[in-house]
Amino acid sequence: MNQKPATISDVARAARVSTATVSRALSSPNLVSERTREAVLEAIRHTGYRVNLAARNLRMQRAGAILILVPNIGKPFYSGILAGISDGFAETDYAVLITDTESQPLKSGALAGFFSDGRVDGVISLDGGLHRNALRQCAEQGVAGRIVFLCEWVEAAEFPVVASDNAEGARLAIRHLHDLGHRKIAHVTGPEGNVLTVARRTGMLAERSRLRLAARDEWIIRGDFSLESGRDAAERILQMPERPTAVFCSADMVAFGLISRLQAGGVRVPEDISVVGFDDIEMSEYYVPALTTIRQDRHRLGRRAAELLISSLTHGAAPDPVSMFPVQLVIRDSTAPPPH
Amino acid sequence: MNQKPATISDVARAARVSTATVSRALSSPNLVSERTREAVLEAIRHTGYRVNLAARNLRMQRAGAILILVPNIGKPFYSGILAGISDGFAETDYAVLITDTESQPLKSGALAGFFSDGRVDGVISLDGGLHRNALRQCAEQGVAGRIVFLCEWVEAAEFPVVASDNAEGARLAIRHLHDLGHRKIAHVTGPEGNVLTVARRTGMLAERSRLRLAARDEWIIRGDFSLESGRDAAERILQMPERPTAVFCSADMVAFGLISRLQAGGVRVPEDISVVGFDDIEMSEYYVPALTTIRQDRHRLGRRAAELLISSLTHGAAPDPVSMFPVQLVIRDSTAPPPH
DNA sequence: GCAAAGATTGTAATCGATTTCATATGCCGA
DNA sequence: TCGGCATATGAAATCGATTACAATCTTTGC
Numbered sequence: 001m002n003q004k005p006a007t008i009s010d011v012a013r014a015a016r017v018s019t020a021t022v023s024r025a026l027s028s029p030n031l032v033s034e035r036t037r038e039a040v041l042e043a044i045r046h047t048g049y050r051v052n053l054a055a056r057n058l059r060m061q062r063a064g065a066i067l068i069l070v071p072n073i074g075k076p077f078y079s080g081i082l083a084g085i086s087d088g089f090a091e092t093d094y095a096v097l098i099t100d101t102e103s104q105p106l107k108s109g110a111l112a113g114f115f116s117d118g119r120v121d122g123v124i125s126l127d128g129g130l131h132r133n134a135l136r137q138c139a140e141q142g143v144a145g146r147i148v149f150l151c152e153w154v155e156a157a158e159f160p161v162v163a164s165d166n167a168e169g170a171r172l173a174i175r176h177l178h179d180l181g182h183r184k185i186a187h188v189t190g191p192e193g194n195v196l197t198v199a200r201r202t203g204m205l206a207e208r209s210r211l212r213l214a215a216r217d218e219w220i221i222r223g224d225f226s227l228e229s230g231r232d233a234a235e236r237i238l239q240m241p242e243r244p245t246a247v248f249c250s251a252d253m254v255a256f257g258l259i260s261r262l263q264a265g266g267v268r269v270p271e272d273i274s275v276v277g278f279d280d281i282e283m284s285e286y287y288v289p290a291l292t293t294i295r296q297d298r299h300r301l302g303r304r305a306a307e308l309l310i311s312s313l314t315h316g317a318a319p320d321p322v323s324m325f326p327v328q329l330v331i332r333d334s335t336a337p338p339p340h
Numbered sequence: 341m342n343q344k345p346a347t348i349s350d351v352a353r354a355a356r357v358s359t360a361t362v363s364r365a366l367s368s369p370n371l372v373s374e375r376t377r378e379a380v381l382e383a384i385r386h387t388g389y390r391v392n393l394a395a396r397n398l399r400m401q402r403a404g405a406i407l408i409l410v411p412n413i414g415k416p417f418y419s420g421i422l423a424g425i426s427d428g429f430a431e432t433d434y435a436v437l438i439t440d441t442e443s444q445p446l447k448s449g450a451l452a453g454f455f456s457d458g459r460v461d462g463v464i465s466l467d468g469g470l471h472r473n474a475l476r477q478c479a480e481q482g483v484a485g486r487i488v489f490l491c492e493w494v495e496a497a498e499f500p501v502v503a504s505d506n507a508e509g510a511r512l513a514i515r516h517l518h519d520l521g522h523r524k525i526a527h528v529t530g531p532e533g534n535v536l537t538v539a540r541r542t543g544m545l546a547e548r549s550r551l552r553l554a555a556r557d558e559w560i561i562r563g564d565f566s567l568e569s570g571r572d573a574a575e576r577i578l579q580m581p582e583r584p585t586a587v588f589c590s591a592d593m594v595a596f597g598l599i600s601r602l603q604a605g606g607v608r609v610p611e612d613i614s615v616v617g618f619d620d621i622e623m624s625e626y627y628v629p630a631l632t633t634i635r636q637d638r639h640r641l642g643r644r645a646a647e648l649l650i651s652s653l654t655h656g657a658a659p660d661p662v663s664m665f666p667v668q669l670v671i672r673d674s675t676a677p678p679p680h
Numbered sequence: 681g682c683a684a685a686g687a688t689t690g691t692a693a694t695c696g697a698t699t700t701c702a703t704a705t706g707c708c709g710a
Numbered sequence: 711t712c713g714g715c716a717t718a719t720g721a722a723a724t725c726g727a728t729t730a731c732a733a734t735c736t737t738t739g740c
Contacts, residue, residue, distance in 0.1 A: 347725090347726055347727085348726060348727060348728095349726080349727095359726085359727080359728090360728080360729075362727095363727070363728055363729080364728090364729090367728080391726085391727070392725090392726050392727065393727095394725085394726080394727090395725070395726035395727035395728090396726080396727050396728075397727090398725090398726080398727075399726080399727050399728045399729085400727085400728070
């Protein structure tokens with residue numbers, strides 16, 4: 001035990017051939033006679049040889065890994081996405097690295113650095129808050145084609161994006177509330193400067209004015225996709241002289257925080273106030289009340305981003321710069337007609 | 341643009357020294373005169389050089405990466421743990437790889453393979469269901485010291501373990517319910533064969549008999565840590581002729597599934613039935629009712645496992661084979677005295 | 681003033697694979 | 711029987727770093 005792993009030379013020696021032949025027997029078997037191929041395979045079995053990826057990657061000038069930038073691994077929203085990405089890379093020999101950009105912010109030059117130190121071949125970023133400079137550096141190094149944005153993106157940057165139709169999601173939410181009879185609808189936004197915040201708020205505002213619904217400034221409440229911001233929004237609402245009858249939240253977690261605080265304040269959901277979330281994370285179905293929300297197909301989004309990246313790594317070009325995925329309204333128990 | 345990254349030779353040429361000197365200037369500056377060190381640094385700045393990690397790792401006979409085996413990335417429970425692990429590795433130059441053992445089960449020999457193909461230097465496994473064979477292979481290769489179990493573990497295997505005091509957690513839960521006046525306490529277990537299932541159930545049973553509480557076989561309900569299993573358990577309970585007045589769930593997610601279904605069935609929590617969870621995931625505080633549960637310090641667990649692995653990778657030996665972390669009872673709104 | 685010790689630096693081997701180029705062999709048709 | 715071609719294989723260069731060893735130049739002690 002504790003013996004060093006067998007190398008290609010060990011195999012070559014055992015099979016009485018050169019290392020070149022061993023390599024060929026593995027990567028292009030048709031270049032090798034059947035007899036020697038058998039001998040090589042037997043030697044491999046015997047020695048327990050596995051090709052050393054560091055060596056192979058060095059020689060082949062690739063890193064053999066891709067990196068996922070996640071704003072916060074802790075959020076349940078990302079887990080389904082990560083699973084989808086993993087699935088997408090399952091058949092490849094790429095290793096999947098994950099970095100949390102919140103707990104470990106990228107230092108200046110770090111992103112381009114990942115490429116130039118041979119650590120990664122490609123990047124999937126779930127973080128739309130990357131520095132312009134960092135992206136420019138990547139573009140200058142000619143690795144722009146190896147970066148894919150997922151869910152979030154950077155405005156006016158030339159990287160492929162895989163995302164849900166956020167504006168449509170917001171419209172669906174508002175329309176659903178309108179159909180139930182709601183006319184006074186509030187919205188808890190995401191963090192300022194976030195592209196999703198903008199997309200969802202814009203969609204919400206557009207639909208609200210299209211339907212000629214009441215509009216009050218205080219009904220647009222700033223949040224940040226977190227439970228806490230939902231709770232804070234609830235406190236604001238509890239103190240409003242004229243309360244909305246429904247709230248469209250920019251994320252399910254926000255809705256949970258909101259509902260929890262509303263109920264604690266004696267306001268029932270959905271009897272007194274209806275609530276719609278966004279994302280449809282696993283919990284939403286089991287919340288009390290079960291949450292009406294906008295579903296994003298997280299697994300599919302992740303998978304698609306993986307496929308996109310793989311294809312641009314192997315074929316050099318991204319097939320389509322933007323893929324927008326449909327969202328879906330899932331009606332559960334947190335919405336009902338407004339109190340008359 | 342699109343130029344290949346600078347190599348050590350480029351730097352050497354620019355600084356008019358040999359590659360050896362460049363390497364030394366970086367790794368052991370005291371071996372190099374100040375003048376040349378300056379020149380080298382200047383050349384590095386000028387060329388934008390970054391050391392190629394594949395090459396360095398190959399030469400230094402290390403992989404530069406560690407692998408985390410997660411049963412299911414999708415579960416919110418793991419996110420805090422992963423963040424803790426990431427933190428633990430933040431100051432090192434190890435890359436952190438993550439694999440989901442549920443969506444992509446390890447093939448036979450895969451674990452040992454990760455080591456022998458130079459892909460990883462160490463492993464943190466959150467999966468206690470690894471095959472004995474896989475572990476034996478690792479031991480035979482002499483890499484046993486580079487595997488750390490976290491939260492879960494494999495019974496009778498000689499690897500270091502970082503985990504919470506699960507039995508104590510179960511005892512705390514039962515004692516709390518007993519203190520509130522409950523005498524008929526049910527338990528939804530984890531999946532059969534899981535070490536956590538055993539630890540928590542054992543602790544629960546021990547405390548129950550110590551306190552001389554009522555015991556009925558049907559009050560031990562098999563689950564699997566999931567929302568769905570909580571829902572199923574609730575359905576069983578709703579049909580019991582003699583219902584328990586309290587339920588201790590083996591995970592918060594189970595508790596959510598359970599409460600959601602109980603309420604739908606007209607049983608109020610905590611007025612009719614009290615519920616205690618296990619884990620204290622972020623959501624628990626914001627559930628309705630806020631969940632009484634056993635807190636595990638997930639971030640700290642993750643961090644500790646990372647530190648343990650790092651230390652055994654650098655110093656060769658694990659300081660202490662088992663570290664058991666204390667748990668904590670967090671009392672919220674899902675528990676109350678039983679209906680008289 | 682000279683040998684020994686110390687400080688710097690360069691040359692070349694090495695890590696473990698892949699791949700180019702050259703060589704050896706066998707088979708074919710003329 | 712011999713040139714030509716396809717097939718099978720090996721020798722050696724290469725990827726980009728680190729490091730053992732050797733070489734040179736300074737400094738120090740007596």
